[in-house]
Amino acid sequence: MLEVTLPLARRPAGRCLTAKAALLAGLAALVAAPASFAAPPPPAPPAVTSPTTINPPAAAISPAAVAAPEAATSSPPGATPPVDEQVQSLKSDVLDLNRDLFVLEQELLYPANTQVAVFVAMDAGTFFALDSVQLKIDGKEVANYLYTPREVNALVQGGVQRLYVGNLKVGKHELVAFLTGKGPHARDYTRGATLQFQKDIGAKYLELTITDDQSKLQPQFRIKDWE
């Protein structure tokens, strides 16, 4: 699946641990006191909050029990929130934790000092129907990606794909991209683009851009170094 990147706010690793601790505490509370969801808040009448009134036998239904849902929605402040809210809150916490873990994993696998990332973007694409991209860094193949029509469409509409992320030492390097697809008049088309770049301390971002050259009626491939 095409991965379209969005800028992520950098978070301290400590927040991840805090979120994890909070989630674990929530889960522990769930496991330890499952009855607490149905436990009555002190001021509420027993008929409203008794666990038996959740699914009462037909003979036990009373006007007070029928009024239970209404009474439950207007629980007094400080009472335990309903199960649905707690579940939603837990789901939200899990999603937050997952995102934080992803960011943390990325930071560990690709530290900012050595990170190099290659993005693919497409402008127009009238003269070129992208089929695949092969990336080589210093002569070694690092990525080979096959595009489906949906992915190409996402790129044409302005999406930016992070095709490769890896680590490189400080120094001079060479990136070569081979692009295959259908060129003008639906003919098979293979082109290459090369960039020599200097990797310093800090992340390096490179962008492979496919544009239309209107004057030559040909596609144009460029690799841009995001300084």
Added chain:
Amino acid sequence: MRALTAALAILWSLPALAARFHAVPGVAAPDFALRALAGPNVRLSEHVGQVVVISFWGSGCDACRAQLEALEQDFGRYGAQGLRVYGIEVADDQTAALSFARGTHVTFPLLLDPAKAVARLYDVDNLPMTVLIDRDGKIRQVVRDFNETSRRACEDELRTLLAE
């Protein structure tokens, strides 16, 4: 105590086993992208929400032809209900595969796996081999043969999957 140790050992080795045997029912179907003999490239993960049948075939396999023709009937019958069928060629000879594909009159896409990367992902050890994937993208059934019994079982499972 020994039983407990054995149970723990089995539990401990389950993830490793799952990692080794990818084509196991209940496991998420490994994603892939392949070129088609005719038509656009195909990526499996774009078909989450649809029932997908993958059939691995080779030009030197007689049962594969019968399998593809049977799948063509299923595709014609259930295509409108969200069934997607893909035949993945895993033979060595691409020319023979092309002529084989022309000989079969299937209308679903036939994909090429020249590096056998997808065949390795799905542990293809027999041809034809058919994998049924549910709408959640999980493998539901792996059929490593083709005969009347397996075909009937496959059709029953397909109907179940489409009804879900």
